[in-house]
Amino acid sequence: MNLANELTAQNGTPENWLPLLELAVREVFEIMLGCKLELAGEDSPVKCEFTSMVGLAGQLCGVFTMKCSAHSASLMASRMLGIDPKDTNEQMWDAIGEISNMIAGNFKNKLTGVADHCMLSVPTVITGGDYSMHSLADAGSIETKFLFEGSPICVTLEIHS
Amino acid sequence: MSKVRALIVDDSSVMRKIVERSLRQAGIDLAEVKEASNGAEALGVLNETQVDLILCDINMPVMDGLEFLGQMKGLPNAQNVPVVMITTEGSESHVVQALSVGARGYIRKPFTPEQVKEHVVPLLDANK
Numbered sequence: 635m636n637l638a639n640e641l642t643a644q645n646g647t648p649e650n651w652l653p654l655l656e657l658a659v660r661e662v663f664e665i666m667l668g669c670k671l672e673l674a675g676e677d678s679p680v681k682c683e684f685t686s687m688v689g690l691a692g693q694l695c696g697v698f699t700m701k702c703s704a705h706s707a708s709l710m711a712s713r714m715l716g717i718d719p720k721d722t723n724e725q726m727w728d729a730i731g732e733i734s735n736m737i738a739g740n741f742k743n744k745l746t747g748v749a750d751h752c753m754l755s756v757p758t759v760i761t762g763g764d765y766s767m768h769s770l771a772d773a774g775s776i777e778t779k780f781l782f783e784g785s786p787i788c789v790t791l792e793i794h795s
Numbered sequence: 796m797s798k799v800r801a802l803i804v805d806d807s808s809v810m811r812k813i814v815e816r817s818l819r820q821a822g823i824d825l826a827e828v829k830e831a832s833n834g835a836e837a838l839g840v841l842n843e844t845q846v847d848l849i850l851c852d853i854n855m856p857v858m859d860g861l862e863f864l865g866q867m868k869g870l871p872n873a874q875n876v877p878v879v880m881i882t883t884e885g886s887e888s889h890v891v892q893a894l895s896v897g898a899r900g901y902i903r904k905p906f907t908p909e910q911v912k913e914h915v916v917p918l919l920d921a922n923k
Contacts, residue, residue, distance in 0.1 A: 662905045665905040665906065665907055666904075715813070725809055735904075736905050739883025739903075743885040743903070749887070750886040754854065
């Protein structure tokens with residue numbers, strides 16, 4: 635059995651992973667930022683001003699992304715550091731990178747048999763929304779949207795075969 | 796518990812602040828907190844300063860946490876300092892690897908101050 639088949643045999647198909655991804659996101663926000671997230675509607679428009687990306691390589695290959703507004707990124711840094719949002723400055727990049735890293739790690743640890751065979755990249759954070767992303771992911775994606783302090787954030791996992 | 800000199804090693808400055816805050820929330824009386832953004836920097840800090848506790852990430856640029864653990868055991872003033880790994884790499888193999896090169900504890904991110912207390916306080920008590 636190859637690694638991809640083994641992954642599917644133990645965890646089902648990626649379409650079934652959405653609840654695990656949602657749980658991974660909720661846990662990180664609850665534990666590290668002290669806030670409960672509500673699910674947002676699929677059509678909720680996300681103001682994409684910050685994009686954080688973490689790569690996954692090994693048994694599970696893909697790219698994990700989190701998109702949010704500058705206001706949300708500032709609030710995340712503020713909650714993590716316990717400082718005023720207007721004082722967060724460049725810590726926003728660091729904060730959303732770390733949040734993405736923890737979500738990606740938390741998610742892969744929830745998939746049976748994956749944690750030992752999947753490495754995370756260091757996070758990359760893009761500022762601005764005027765870009766196109768061309769991922770080599772060819773095995774589908776799962777996406778979920780939450781309301782963080784009233785603003786939608788979008789979390790996506792694109793999967794490579 | 797006497798005042799503790801801690802070294803926090805993580806490539807994220809935000810995470811270093813959170814770890815420091817968690818130590819304080821865990822009731823640990825910090826005399827001094829040194830920071831390093833990778834293992835090589837941390838070795839530099841240990842060459843100049845004596846600490847009582849090290850909290851260290853695994854995935855970092857320049858020198859990762861596991862290599863740092865291996866190298867710090869060669870420093871006479873640091874070889875008995877307890878090291879707790881704090882990382883997103885929560886796999887069993889990472890835990891085993893970290894413990895086998897000398898880590899005394901392992902905390903997975905995301906973490907609560909209670910988890911920090913649970914792992915760190917017994918180590919400090921044992922080293923009194």
